[in-house]
Amino acid sequence: MLILGxxxxxxxxxxxxxxxxxxxxxxxxxxxxxxVDPSSMKFKAVPNAAADASGGAGIQAANxxxxxxxxxxxxxxxxxxxxxxxxxxxxKIYSCKSMSVREAIEMYNAGKLSIIDAPR
Numbered sequence: 001m002l003i004l005g006x007x008x009x010x011x012x013x014x015x016x017x018x019x020x021x022x023x024x025x026x027x028x029x030x031x032x033x034x035x036v037d038p039s040s041m042k043f044k045a046v047p048n049a050a051a052d053a054s055g056g057a058g059i060q061a062a063n064x065x066x067x068x069x070x071x072x073x074x075x076x077x078x079x080x081x082x083x084x085x086x087x088x089x090x091x092k093i094y095s096c097k098s099m100s101v102r103e104a105i106e107m108y109n110a111g112k113l114s115i116i117d118a119p120r
Contacts, residue, residue: 009035009044010108011070012101017045019102025076028058035068038105058082066091074104080119087117 013030015022019041024030029051036043046068050060058078062085065073072092086093094113096104107113 008037008071009068010038010072010074010105011035011065011068012073012104013075014045014101019043019105020100023074023076023096023099023101023104025097027075027078028061028082030061030075033065034101035070036101036105038109041105059085062086072108074108074113078116078119083116083119
């Protein structure tokens with residue numbers, strides 16, 4: 001798992017590289033992955049190299065995220081192939097729409113996000 005200091009990170013798909021940008025509802029084609037410690041809000045933004053891929057963006061994005069080994073992922077939509085890769089790795093995936101990354105983290109901390117267990 002990606003650890004910043006001594007904290008475990010979660011990953012949120014994002015439209016930009018900060019905590020106040022919108023959650024990108026597309027997992028495979030999101031612009032950024034934001035890895036954040038949900039207790040301290042320390043974060044690292046990583047551009048999604050698969051965002052403009054001609055095909056296989058979901059699997060490429062999943063492999064990028066798994067290099068950081070997050071404890072959970074927050075996104076909107078996850079395709080079947082990416083979902084299978086992430087579930088096989090044991091990562092919990094949570095659904096979130098129409099809010100900022102910061103708000104999504106607050107919802108995660110409050111236990112108010114639903115788990116994605118089928119492609120959407």
